[in-house]
Amino acid sequence: MPDLTIEDLGAAGDGIARLDGRTVFVPGALPGERVRAELTGKRGDAAVAAVEAVLTPSPDRVTPPCPHFPACGGCALQHWADAPYADWKRAKLAEALARAGFADAPLGPLARTPPATRRRADLALRRGPGGAVLIGFHERGGQAVTDLATCAVLDPRLVALLDPLRAVLKRVPALKRQGSAVVNLLETGPDLLLRTDGVLEAPARILLAEFAAAQGIPRIAWAQNDGPPETAAQLGLVAIRLGDVLVAPPPGAFLQASPAGEAAIVAAVLAGLPERLPARAAIADLFAGNGTLSLPLAQRARVTAFEGAAESVAALAAAAGKAGAKVQAVRRDLDRQPLTPKDLQGFAAVVLDPPYAGAPAQVALLAKAIIPRLIYVSCNPAALARDAQALGRGGWRVVSATPVDQFLWSPHLESVVVFGR
Ligand SMILES: C[S@@+](CC[C@H](N)C(=O)[O-])C[C@H]1O[C@@H](n2cnc3c(N)ncnc32)[C@H](O)[C@@H]1O
Numbered sequence: 001m002p003d004l005t006i007e008d009l010g011a012a013g014d015g016i017a018r019l020d021g022r023t024v025f026v027p028g029a030l031p032g033e034r035v036r037a038e039l040t041g042k043r044g045d046a047a048v049a050a051v052e053a054v055l056t057p058s059p060d061r062v063t064p065p066c067p068h069f070p071a072c073g074g075c076a077l078q079h080w081a082d083a084p085y086a087d088w089k090r091a092k093l094a095e096a097l098a099r100a101g102f103a104d105a106p107l108g109p110l111a112r113t114p115p116a117t118r119r120r121a122d123l124a125l126r127r128g129p130g131g132a133v134l135i136g137f138h139e140r141g142g143q144a145v146t147d148l149a150t151c152a153v154l155d156p157r158l159v160a161l162l163d164p165l166r167a168v169l170k171r172v173p174a175l176k177r178q179g180s181a182v183v184n185l186l187e188t189g190p191d192l193l194l195r196t197d198g199v200l201e202a203p204a205r206i207l208l209a210e211f212a213a214a215q216g217i218p219r220i221a222w223a224q225n226d227g228p229p230e231t232a233a234q235l236g237l238v239a240i241r242l243g244d245v246l247v248a249p250p251p252g253a254f255l256q257a258s259p260a261g262e263a264a265i266v267a268a269v270l271a272g273l274p275e276r277l278p279a280r281a282a283i284a285d286l287f288a289g290n291g292t293l294s295l296p297l298a299q300r301a302r303v304t305a306f307e308g309a310a311e312s313v314a315a316l317a318a319a320a321g322k323a324g325a326k327v328q329a330v331r332r333d334l335d336r337q338p339l340t341p342k343d344l345q346g347f348a349a350v351v352l353d354p355p356y357a358g359a360p361a362q363v364a365l366l367a368k369a370i371i372p373r374l375i376y377v378s379c380n381p382a383a384l385a386r387d388a389q390a391l392g393r394g395g396w397r398v399v400s401a402t403p404v405d406q407f408l409w410s411p412h413l414e415s416v417v418v419f420g421r
Contacts, residue, residue, distance in 0.1 A: 001052060006033045009088060011382070013076035013411035017049075024049050027140060028070050030058040030080055048141075060084045065115070065152045072146035074137035074153065075409035086110050086405070092413045093403040096381035100388035105398040105417075111264030113408050118153045119185035120257045125169065125196070127177050133169040135162055135181065153408050155185050161215060165192075168211040174198040174222070182252040186218075186240045193221045193229055193252035200224075200232060209233035221251030243295030247319040250311035254289045261406030265377055265416055266296045268402040272375040272418035273349050277301050284344060286334055286352035286362060291316040293351055293377070294327045301348060302326045308333045338362040341369040349373040358383025360390070367394025374419040381413055391419055 004017035006029045015029030017037075023046040029035045034056035037049035054061070064070070064078035077085055090110040097105040124145045126134040136148035151159050161183065169175050179196040194208075200222045208220050209232075218236035221229040229251040239246040240255065249255065256262035273283070281301040285294040288305035290312045297303045298320070305327050307313050313331040320327035332339075334354075338361045344350060350371050352359060356379055366374060367390050374396060378384035388398075396419040404414040 001036055001038050002049075003055060004029075004035055004037050004049065006031055006035065011092075011411060014048075019047065022047055026051060027076070028079065029054070030061055031084075032056075033058045033061070066150065068136075068146050068148060068151070071139055072137050072148070073140040073142075074146075074151065076140070076411050078152070078409045085409075086112070089405050089413055090403045092381050093384075093401055093415045093417075096385040096415075097388060097398060097401060097417070099385040101392045102388065102398045105401050108268075108400065108402040111260070111268075111402060111404040113258045113260045113404075113406050115152050115408060116154065116156055117258045117260060118408075119155050119158070119259065120255050121154055121158060121183050123148075123181045123183065125175055125179040125181055125194075127175055131170055133166045133175065135166055135169075158183055158185055158190060161190060161217075164211065164215055168207055169194075171207055172196070172200070172204040174200040174204055174224075184240075184249065184253060184255055186238055186249070187246070188218050188237055188239050189216045191219055191221075191238050191249070191251065192217055193223070194232070195223045195225060197225060205232050209235070219251070240290075242291050242319075243299060243325070245291070245295045245319050245323040245325050247290050247295070247315055249290045249315055250309075253312060253315070256292055257406050261404055261414065262292060264402070264404045264406075265414060266293065268400075268404070268416035268418075269293055269351055269375050269377065270296060270300065272373060272400060272416065273297075273300060274372050277348055281348040282346065284339070284347045284350045286339070286350060287354045287359070288312075288316065288329070289353070291319065291327060291329075293353060294329075295320070295325055297351065298326045303328070304347075305329045306332045306334060306339065308335075334359065334362045336361075338365050340365055344369045344371055347371055349375060351375045351377065353377035354383075356380045356383065358387045360387065363387040363390050367391050367396070370421070372421065373399075376417045376419065378415050378417065379412065381415070384415065384417065388417065388419075396421060 006015035008016045015026035017024045036053040041048045060081040069078045134147040136146040174196040176198040182193040184191045212233045220233040222232040223229040285305045288307040294305040313329045317329040399418040399420040402416045
Protein backbone atom coordinates (compact mmCIF):
# COMPACT_ATOMS: atom_id res chain seq x y z
CA MET A 1 0.00 0.00 0.00
CA PRO A 2 2.15 2.92 -1.23
CA ASP A 3 2.19 6.51 0.00
CA LEU A 4 1.73 8.89 -2.91
CA THR A 5 2.17 12.62 -3.46
CA ILE A 6 -0.51 14.12 -5.67
CA GLU A 7 1.16 16.35 -8.24
CA ASP A 8 -1.75 17.39 -10.40
CA LEU A 9 -5.38 16.75 -11.33
CA GLY A 10 -6.19 14.78 -14.51
CA ALA A 11 -8.87 15.57 -17.09
CA ALA A 12 -11.43 13.41 -15.25
CA GLY A 13 -10.76 15.19 -11.93
CA ASP A 14 -8.61 12.42 -10.45
CA GLY A 15 -5.41 13.13 -8.54
CA ILE A 16 -2.24 12.24 -10.45
CA ALA A 17 0.81 10.76 -8.73
CA ARG A 18 3.96 9.00 -9.96
CA LEU A 19 5.06 5.61 -8.68
CA ASP A 20 8.26 4.01 -10.00
CA GLY A 21 8.07 6.24 -13.07
CA ARG A 22 4.47 5.27 -13.78
CA THR A 23 1.41 7.53 -13.69
CA VAL A 24 -1.14 6.65 -11.00
CA PHE A 25 -4.69 8.08 -11.06
CA VAL A 26 -6.05 8.57 -7.56
CA PRO A 27 -9.77 9.51 -7.52
CA GLY A 28 -10.69 11.72 -4.60
CA ALA A 29 -7.17 13.04 -3.97
CA LEU A 30 -6.28 16.71 -4.41
CA PRO A 31 -3.13 18.41 -5.67
CA GLY A 32 -0.47 18.75 -2.96
CA GLU A 33 -1.91 15.94 -0.83
CA ARG A 34 0.02 12.99 0.52
CA VAL A 35 -2.20 9.90 0.58
CA ARG A 36 -1.92 6.23 1.47
CA ALA A 37 -3.50 4.38 -1.44
CA GLU A 38 -4.15 0.89 -2.67
CA LEU A 39 -3.52 0.02 -6.32
CA THR A 40 -6.83 -1.23 -7.66
CA GLY A 41 -6.55 -1.40 -11.43
CA LYS A 42 -5.28 0.04 -14.68
CA ARG A 43 -6.33 2.79 -17.05
CA GLY A 44 -4.35 2.39 -20.27
CA ASP A 45 -0.66 2.37 -19.27
CA ALA A 46 -1.42 4.10 -15.97
CA ALA A 47 -2.38 2.55 -12.64
CA VAL A 48 -5.47 3.45 -10.64
CA ALA A 49 -5.37 3.64 -6.85
CA ALA A 50 -8.01 4.08 -4.15
CA VAL A 51 -7.30 6.39 -1.21
CA GLU A 52 -6.98 4.49 2.06
CA ALA A 53 -6.06 7.54 4.14
CA VAL A 54 -5.29 11.18 3.45
CA LEU A 55 -2.01 11.64 5.33
CA THR A 56 -1.55 15.33 4.54
CA PRO A 57 -4.81 16.97 3.47
CA SER A 58 -4.81 19.92 1.12
CA PRO A 59 -5.81 23.22 2.76
CA ASP A 60 -8.35 23.36 -0.07
CA ARG A 61 -10.12 20.15 0.97
CA VAL A 62 -13.72 20.90 2.00
CA THR A 63 -16.70 18.84 3.22
CA PRO A 64 -18.72 17.62 0.21
CA PRO A 65 -22.31 18.90 0.31
CA CYS A 66 -23.90 15.64 -0.91
CA PRO A 67 -24.03 12.37 1.10
CA HIS A 68 -23.68 10.37 -2.15
CA PHE A 69 -20.25 11.84 -2.84
CA PRO A 70 -17.82 10.30 -3.80
CA ALA A 71 -19.57 7.04 -4.79
CA CYS A 72 -22.00 8.69 -7.23
CA GLY A 73 -20.42 9.38 -10.61
CA GLY A 74 -22.43 12.56 -11.16
CA CYS A 75 -19.85 14.69 -9.34
CA ALA A 76 -16.08 14.35 -9.05
CA LEU A 77 -14.93 17.47 -7.24
CA GLN A 78 -17.27 18.36 -4.39
CA HIS A 79 -14.36 18.01 -1.96
CA TRP A 80 -12.42 20.94 -3.44
CA ALA A 81 -12.71 24.60 -2.38
CA ASP A 82 -14.49 26.75 -4.90
CA ALA A 83 -11.62 29.08 -5.90
CA PRO A 84 -9.08 26.39 -6.95
CA TYR A 85 -11.92 24.39 -8.50
CA ALA A 86 -12.99 27.35 -10.64
CA ASP A 87 -9.37 28.13 -11.60
CA TRP A 88 -8.89 24.50 -12.69
CA LYS A 89 -12.03 24.56 -14.82
CA ARG A 90 -11.08 27.82 -16.51
CA ALA A 91 -7.55 26.53 -17.12
CA LYS A 92 -9.00 23.59 -19.06
CA LEU A 93 -10.07 25.96 -21.82
CA ALA A 94 -6.73 27.82 -21.75
CA GLU A 95 -4.91 24.47 -22.09
CA ALA A 96 -7.15 23.27 -24.93
CA LEU A 97 -6.58 26.49 -26.86
CA ALA A 98 -2.83 26.42 -26.15
CA ARG A 99 -2.70 22.87 -27.53
CA ALA A 100 -4.46 24.16 -30.64
CA GLY A 101 -1.82 26.86 -31.09
CA PHE A 102 -3.70 29.74 -29.43
CA ALA A 103 -1.64 30.18 -26.26
CA ASP A 104 -2.48 33.90 -26.08
CA ALA A 105 -6.23 33.56 -26.64
CA PRO A 106 -8.18 36.17 -24.65
CA LEU A 107 -10.07 34.18 -22.02
CA GLY A 108 -13.13 35.48 -20.17
CA PRO A 109 -14.07 34.64 -16.57
CA LEU A 110 -15.70 31.29 -15.80
CA ALA A 111 -19.50 31.48 -16.09
CA ARG A 112 -20.95 29.66 -13.09
CA THR A 113 -23.96 27.40 -12.50
CA PRO A 114 -25.47 27.40 -9.00
CA PRO A 115 -26.11 24.12 -7.17
CA ALA A 116 -29.63 22.62 -7.37
CA THR A 117 -30.41 24.10 -10.79
CA ARG A 118 -29.73 21.30 -13.28
CA ARG A 119 -32.89 20.76 -15.27
CA ARG A 120 -31.84 17.85 -17.46
CA ALA A 121 -30.61 14.45 -16.33
CA ASP A 122 -30.09 11.07 -17.93
CA LEU A 123 -30.59 8.72 -15.00
CA ALA A 124 -29.86 5.01 -14.95
CA LEU A 125 -32.57 2.58 -13.77
CA ARG A 126 -31.86 -0.83 -12.21
CA ARG A 127 -34.19 -3.51 -10.89
CA GLY A 128 -32.70 -4.43 -7.52
CA PRO A 129 -33.30 -7.24 -5.05
CA GLY A 130 -36.97 -7.85 -4.16
CA GLY A 131 -38.10 -5.90 -7.21
CA ALA A 132 -36.99 -2.54 -5.79
CA VAL A 133 -35.91 0.07 -8.33
CA LEU A 134 -32.66 2.00 -8.13
CA ILE A 135 -32.48 5.42 -9.81
CA GLY A 136 -29.34 7.48 -10.13
CA PHE A 137 -26.07 8.16 -11.90
CA HIS A 138 -23.55 5.43 -12.58
CA GLU A 139 -20.94 5.07 -9.91
CA ARG A 140 -17.56 6.50 -10.70
CA GLY A 141 -15.66 4.25 -13.07
CA GLY A 142 -18.27 1.50 -12.96
CA GLN A 143 -21.66 0.30 -14.11
CA ALA A 144 -23.31 0.10 -10.67
CA VAL A 145 -25.93 2.76 -9.97
CA THR A 146 -26.00 5.03 -6.91
CA ASP A 147 -29.61 5.00 -5.73
CA LEU A 148 -30.18 8.71 -5.15
CA ALA A 149 -32.01 9.87 -2.05
CA THR A 150 -30.98 13.42 -2.81
CA CYS A 151 -28.77 15.33 -5.23
CA ALA A 152 -26.86 18.58 -4.81
CA VAL A 153 -26.89 19.56 -8.48
CA LEU A 154 -30.39 18.62 -9.69
CA ASP A 155 -33.28 21.06 -9.46
CA PRO A 156 -35.26 20.11 -6.30
CA ARG A 157 -38.38 19.59 -8.46
CA LEU A 158 -36.54 16.71 -10.15
CA VAL A 159 -35.18 15.37 -6.86
CA ALA A 160 -38.78 15.31 -5.57
CA LEU A 161 -39.72 12.99 -8.44
CA LEU A 162 -37.22 10.29 -7.55
CA ASP A 163 -39.20 8.56 -4.79
CA PRO A 164 -42.56 8.53 -6.62
CA LEU A 165 -40.80 7.34 -9.79
CA ARG A 166 -39.11 4.52 -7.86
CA ALA A 167 -42.50 3.52 -6.43
CA VAL A 168 -44.32 3.45 -9.78
CA LEU A 169 -41.51 1.69 -11.63
CA LYS A 170 -41.54 -1.03 -8.99
CA ARG A 171 -44.95 -1.93 -10.43
CA VAL A 172 -43.91 -1.63 -14.10
CA PRO A 173 -42.76 -5.04 -15.39
CA ALA A 174 -41.31 -3.44 -18.55
CA LEU A 175 -38.30 -2.57 -16.38
CA LYS A 176 -36.88 -6.06 -16.16
CA ARG A 177 -33.26 -5.48 -15.26
CA GLN A 178 -32.25 -2.06 -16.47
CA GLY A 179 -33.21 1.06 -18.31
CA SER A 180 -32.90 4.82 -18.19
CA ALA A 181 -34.97 7.90 -17.50
CA VAL A 182 -34.21 11.15 -19.30
CA VAL A 183 -35.93 13.93 -17.47
CA ASN A 184 -36.17 17.48 -18.81
CA LEU A 185 -37.67 20.14 -16.60
CA LEU A 186 -39.70 22.26 -19.04
CA GLU A 187 -41.83 25.37 -18.60
CA THR A 188 -44.79 22.98 -18.43
CA GLY A 189 -43.28 20.66 -15.80
CA PRO A 190 -41.04 17.60 -15.95
CA ASP A 191 -40.94 15.73 -19.27
CA LEU A 192 -39.99 12.08 -18.93
CA LEU A 193 -38.57 9.58 -21.41
CA LEU A 194 -38.34 6.07 -20.00
CA ARG A 195 -36.27 3.41 -21.76
CA THR A 196 -36.76 -0.13 -20.51
CA ASP A 197 -35.56 -3.58 -21.50
CA GLY A 198 -39.08 -5.03 -21.68
CA VAL A 199 -42.34 -4.17 -23.41
CA LEU A 200 -44.70 -1.65 -21.82
CA GLU A 201 -48.09 -3.35 -21.52
CA ALA A 202 -51.48 -1.64 -21.13
CA PRO A 203 -51.78 -1.96 -17.31
CA ALA A 204 -48.40 -0.27 -16.85
CA ARG A 205 -49.45 2.55 -19.21
CA ILE A 206 -52.41 3.19 -16.93
CA LEU A 207 -50.09 3.27 -13.90
CA LEU A 208 -47.82 5.74 -15.68
CA ALA A 209 -50.78 7.95 -16.63
CA GLU A 210 -51.89 8.01 -12.97
CA PHE A 211 -48.33 8.80 -11.89
CA ALA A 212 -48.15 11.62 -14.48
CA ALA A 213 -51.41 13.12 -13.22
CA ALA A 214 -50.30 12.93 -9.58
CA GLN A 215 -46.90 14.50 -10.27
CA GLY A 216 -47.93 17.21 -12.74
CA ILE A 217 -46.06 15.58 -15.62
CA PRO A 218 -47.66 16.52 -18.95
CA ARG A 219 -45.99 13.76 -20.98
CA ILE A 220 -44.31 10.43 -20.38
CA ALA A 221 -42.71 8.81 -23.41
CA TRP A 222 -41.42 5.27 -23.50
CA ALA A 223 -39.04 3.29 -25.69
CA GLN A 224 -37.79 -0.25 -25.59
CA ASN A 225 -34.00 -0.14 -25.27
CA ASP A 226 -32.66 2.16 -28.02
CA GLY A 227 -35.87 2.06 -30.06
CA PRO A 228 -37.85 5.13 -31.14
CA PRO A 229 -39.87 6.76 -28.34
CA GLU A 230 -43.66 6.64 -28.32
CA THR A 231 -46.04 8.53 -26.07
CA ALA A 232 -47.09 6.46 -23.06
CA ALA A 233 -49.14 9.16 -21.34
CA GLN A 234 -49.99 12.67 -22.53
CA LEU A 235 -51.93 14.85 -20.13
CA GLY A 236 -51.10 18.27 -21.48
CA LEU A 237 -48.84 20.34 -23.71
CA VAL A 238 -45.07 20.36 -23.35
CA ALA A 239 -43.14 23.57 -23.95
CA ILE A 240 -39.86 25.30 -23.22
CA ARG A 241 -39.05 28.92 -23.95
CA LEU A 242 -36.01 29.31 -26.20
CA GLY A 243 -35.27 32.95 -26.95
CA ASP A 244 -38.79 34.33 -26.77
CA VAL A 245 -40.39 31.39 -28.55
CA LEU A 246 -42.21 28.42 -27.00
CA VAL A 247 -40.93 25.14 -28.46
CA ALA A 248 -42.48 21.70 -27.92
CA PRO A 249 -39.36 19.53 -27.72
CA PRO A 250 -39.43 15.86 -28.67
CA PRO A 251 -39.16 13.27 -25.85
CA GLY A 252 -35.65 13.17 -24.35
CA ALA A 253 -34.64 16.23 -26.40
CA PHE A 254 -31.23 17.73 -25.96
CA LEU A 255 -31.45 20.89 -23.87
CA GLN A 256 -28.64 22.86 -22.27
CA ALA A 257 -28.44 21.28 -18.82
CA SER A 258 -29.16 24.35 -16.70
CA PRO A 259 -30.83 27.73 -17.22
CA ALA A 260 -27.66 29.56 -16.07
CA GLY A 261 -25.49 27.52 -18.45
CA GLU A 262 -27.86 28.16 -21.33
CA ALA A 263 -27.97 31.89 -20.58
CA ALA A 264 -24.16 32.11 -20.44
CA ILE A 265 -23.76 30.23 -23.72
CA VAL A 266 -26.43 32.29 -25.51
CA ALA A 267 -24.91 35.55 -24.21
CA ALA A 268 -21.40 34.57 -25.34
CA VAL A 269 -22.69 33.51 -28.78
CA LEU A 270 -24.61 36.78 -29.28
CA ALA A 271 -21.60 38.80 -28.06
CA GLY A 272 -19.46 37.00 -30.63
CA LEU A 273 -21.48 38.16 -33.64
CA PRO A 274 -19.95 40.80 -35.89
CA GLU A 275 -20.52 44.26 -34.38
CA ARG A 276 -22.47 45.52 -37.36
CA LEU A 277 -24.80 43.07 -39.06
CA PRO A 278 -26.19 44.20 -42.42
CA ALA A 279 -29.99 44.55 -42.57
CA ARG A 280 -30.45 41.31 -44.54
CA ALA A 281 -27.70 39.40 -42.72
CA ALA A 282 -27.98 35.63 -42.42
CA ILE A 283 -26.49 33.32 -39.80
CA ALA A 284 -26.00 29.57 -40.08
CA ASP A 285 -26.55 27.59 -36.86
CA LEU A 286 -25.00 24.12 -37.21
CA PHE A 287 -26.04 21.27 -34.87
CA ALA A 288 -28.99 23.45 -33.93
CA GLY A 289 -31.01 20.99 -31.83
CA ASN A 290 -34.39 22.46 -30.93
CA GLY A 291 -33.22 26.03 -31.44
CA THR A 292 -31.53 27.03 -28.16
CA LEU A 293 -29.18 29.25 -30.16
CA SER A 294 -31.13 29.67 -33.43
CA LEU A 295 -34.09 31.41 -31.78
CA PRO A 296 -32.09 34.05 -29.84
CA LEU A 297 -29.93 34.54 -32.97
CA ALA A 298 -33.08 35.10 -35.01
CA GLN A 299 -33.69 38.27 -33.02
CA ARG A 300 -30.56 39.66 -34.75
CA ALA A 301 -30.64 38.15 -38.26
CA ARG A 302 -32.21 35.50 -40.47
CA VAL A 303 -31.07 32.05 -39.34
CA THR A 304 -30.72 28.78 -41.20
CA ALA A 305 -30.61 26.03 -38.59
CA PHE A 306 -28.99 22.71 -39.63
CA GLU A 307 -29.71 19.68 -37.46
CA GLY A 308 -29.53 15.92 -37.90
CA ALA A 309 -32.45 14.76 -35.70
CA ALA A 310 -35.72 14.89 -37.66
CA GLU A 311 -37.86 15.38 -34.53
CA SER A 312 -35.84 18.42 -33.45
CA VAL A 313 -35.98 19.94 -36.93
CA ALA A 314 -39.77 19.49 -36.91
CA ALA A 315 -40.11 20.98 -33.40
CA LEU A 316 -37.99 24.01 -34.30
CA ALA A 317 -39.71 24.55 -37.66
CA ALA A 318 -43.16 24.36 -36.07
CA ALA A 319 -42.28 26.73 -33.22
CA ALA A 320 -40.55 29.26 -35.47
CA GLY A 321 -43.43 29.13 -37.95
CA LYS A 322 -46.03 29.75 -35.26
CA ALA A 323 -44.07 32.58 -33.65
CA GLY A 324 -43.02 34.18 -36.94
CA ALA A 325 -39.34 33.79 -35.99
CA LYS A 326 -36.83 34.17 -38.83
CA VAL A 327 -35.57 30.58 -38.65
CA GLN A 328 -35.48 28.05 -41.44
CA ALA A 329 -34.85 24.57 -40.02
CA VAL A 330 -33.08 22.12 -42.32
CA ARG A 331 -32.40 18.46 -41.67
CA ARG A 332 -28.83 17.59 -42.57
CA ASP A 333 -26.25 15.10 -41.36
CA LEU A 334 -23.24 17.34 -40.97
CA ASP A 335 -20.81 14.44 -40.53
CA ARG A 336 -21.77 12.76 -43.77
CA GLN A 337 -22.68 15.86 -45.69
CA PRO A 338 -20.89 18.81 -44.13
CA LEU A 339 -21.59 22.28 -45.49
CA THR A 340 -19.01 23.36 -48.06
CA PRO A 341 -17.35 26.79 -48.27
CA LYS A 342 -19.67 27.45 -51.24
CA ASP A 343 -22.77 26.50 -49.16
CA LEU A 344 -21.59 28.93 -46.48
CA GLN A 345 -20.91 31.85 -48.82
CA GLY A 346 -22.84 34.94 -47.81
CA PHE A 347 -23.44 34.04 -44.15
CA ALA A 348 -22.35 36.83 -41.80
CA ALA A 349 -21.58 34.26 -39.10
CA VAL A 350 -21.60 30.52 -38.56
CA VAL A 351 -22.37 29.07 -35.14
CA LEU A 352 -21.61 25.41 -34.48
CA ASP A 353 -22.41 23.41 -31.38
CA PRO A 354 -21.45 19.82 -32.17
CA PRO A 355 -21.88 16.77 -29.94
CA TYR A 356 -19.13 15.51 -27.61
CA ALA A 357 -16.93 14.13 -30.41
CA GLY A 358 -16.69 17.55 -32.07
CA ALA A 359 -17.10 18.05 -35.81
CA PRO A 360 -13.90 17.14 -37.69
CA ALA A 361 -15.57 16.72 -41.10
CA GLN A 362 -17.45 20.01 -40.87
CA VAL A 363 -14.48 21.86 -39.36
CA ALA A 364 -12.20 20.74 -42.22
CA LEU A 365 -14.50 22.68 -44.58
CA LEU A 366 -15.07 25.59 -42.20
CA ALA A 367 -11.29 26.01 -42.08
CA LYS A 368 -11.43 26.99 -45.77
CA ALA A 369 -14.63 29.01 -45.63
CA ILE A 370 -14.53 32.78 -46.05
CA ILE A 371 -16.96 34.01 -43.39
CA PRO A 372 -16.49 36.99 -41.04
CA ARG A 373 -17.17 35.04 -37.84
CA LEU A 374 -17.21 31.48 -36.61
CA ILE A 375 -18.55 30.77 -33.13
CA TYR A 376 -17.75 27.31 -31.78
CA VAL A 377 -19.73 26.07 -28.77
CA SER A 378 -17.99 23.07 -27.24
CA CYS A 379 -18.81 20.53 -24.55
CA ASN A 380 -15.46 18.76 -24.81
CA PRO A 381 -12.13 20.59 -24.53
CA ALA A 382 -10.22 17.70 -26.18
CA ALA A 383 -12.41 17.81 -29.31
CA LEU A 384 -12.27 21.60 -29.27
CA ALA A 385 -8.45 21.50 -29.18
CA ARG A 386 -8.35 19.26 -32.25
CA ASP A 387 -10.97 21.25 -34.18
CA ALA A 388 -9.48 24.64 -33.21
CA GLN A 389 -6.08 23.47 -34.42
CA ALA A 390 -7.60 22.70 -37.83
CA LEU A 391 -9.21 26.14 -37.90
CA GLY A 392 -5.87 27.74 -36.98
CA ARG A 393 -4.23 25.99 -39.91
CA GLY A 394 -6.94 27.53 -42.09
CA GLY A 395 -5.98 31.03 -40.92
CA TRP A 396 -8.63 31.60 -38.25
CA ARG A 397 -7.62 33.40 -35.03
CA VAL A 398 -9.35 33.44 -31.64
CA VAL A 399 -11.23 36.66 -30.90
CA SER A 400 -12.60 35.63 -27.50
CA ALA A 401 -13.13 32.52 -25.42
CA THR A 402 -15.66 31.99 -22.62
CA PRO A 403 -15.49 28.98 -20.27
CA VAL A 404 -18.90 27.88 -18.92
CA ASP A 405 -19.14 25.58 -15.90
CA GLN A 406 -22.50 24.09 -16.74
CA PHE A 407 -21.90 20.77 -14.96
CA LEU A 408 -21.01 21.89 -11.46
CA TRP A 409 -18.51 19.67 -9.59
CA SER A 410 -18.04 17.43 -12.63
CA PRO A 411 -14.86 17.49 -14.72
CA HIS A 412 -16.86 18.67 -17.77
CA LEU A 413 -16.48 22.11 -19.28
CA GLU A 414 -18.49 23.91 -21.93
CA SER A 415 -17.01 26.80 -23.82
CA VAL A 416 -17.80 29.36 -26.47
CA VAL A 417 -14.89 30.31 -28.71
CA VAL A 418 -15.26 33.11 -31.23
CA PHE A 419 -12.99 32.93 -34.28
CA GLY A 420 -12.30 35.72 -36.75
CA ARG A 421 -10.19 35.99 -39.89
C1 LIG B 1 -24.61 19.71 -28.24
S1 LIG B 1 -26.16 19.52 -29.04
C2 LIG B 1 -26.49 21.21 -29.38
C3 LIG B 1 -27.91 21.54 -29.71
C4 LIG B 1 -28.29 23.01 -29.66
N1 LIG B 1 -27.32 23.86 -30.33
C5 LIG B 1 -28.51 23.48 -28.25
O1 LIG B 1 -27.75 24.33 -27.76
O2 LIG B 1 -29.47 23.03 -27.62
C6 LIG B 1 -25.68 18.81 -30.54
C7 LIG B 1 -26.76 18.62 -31.57
O3 LIG B 1 -26.15 18.05 -32.74
C8 LIG B 1 -27.05 17.13 -33.32
N2 LIG B 1 -26.25 16.22 -34.15
C9 LIG B 1 -25.49 15.17 -33.73
N3 LIG B 1 -24.86 14.62 -34.78
C10 LIG B 1 -25.22 15.32 -35.88
C11 LIG B 1 -24.89 15.24 -37.26
N4 LIG B 1 -24.06 14.30 -37.71
N5 LIG B 1 -25.43 16.14 -38.09
C12 LIG B 1 -26.26 17.10 -37.64
N6 LIG B 1 -26.62 17.23 -36.35
C13 LIG B 1 -26.09 16.36 -35.48
C14 LIG B 1 -27.75 16.49 -32.14
O4 LIG B 1 -28.99 15.93 -32.54
C15 LIG B 1 -27.88 17.68 -31.19
O5 LIG B 1 -29.10 18.33 -31.41
